[in-house]
Amino acid sequence: xxxxxxxxxxxxxxxxxxxxxxxxxxxxxxxxxxxxxxxxxxxxxxxxxxxxxxxxxxxxxxxxxxxxxxxxxxxxxxxxxxxxxxxxxxxxxxxxxxxxxxxxxxx
Numbered sequence: 001x002x003x004x005x006x007x008x009x010x011x012x013x014x015x016x017x018x019x020x021x022x023x024x025x026x027x028x029x030x031x032x033x034x035x036x037x038x039x040x041x042x043x044x045x046x047x048x049x050x051x052x053x054x055x056x057x058x059x060x061x062x063x064x065x066x067x068x069x070x071x072x073x074x075x076x077x078x079x080x081x082x083x084x085x086x087x088x089x090x091x092x093x094x095x096x097x098x099x100x101x102x103x104x105x106x107x
Contacts, residue, residue: 046073060086 005016045052052073059066068080079086093103100106 005021007014056069069077071077
């Protein structure tokens with residue numbers, strides 16, 4: 001098949017030859033592919049609503065003791081030191097309307 005693409009502009013129809021629109025589609029596909037190179041396996045898990053677990057290794061701001069906190073995608077957490085009782089909170093931020101550079105700046 002050697003069919004072109006019809007492009008409507010106001011009351012006019014323009015025929016775009018097949019090689020030209022195919023080249024543009026291929027270029028757009030390459031651009032989309034490049035823009036998604038940052039996606040990791042964890043990004044796919046989030047997208048597919050799979051369980052995700054991550055570990056935060058930090059230290060207490062008060063005494064300097066190392067703290068290891070595990071958290072899952074349901075925001076349940078556990079602390080590696082059974083005697084530790086750190087204050088853990090998840091800020092509720094509407095990322096769709098966040099204009100600040102980071103969530104820290106939003107507070």
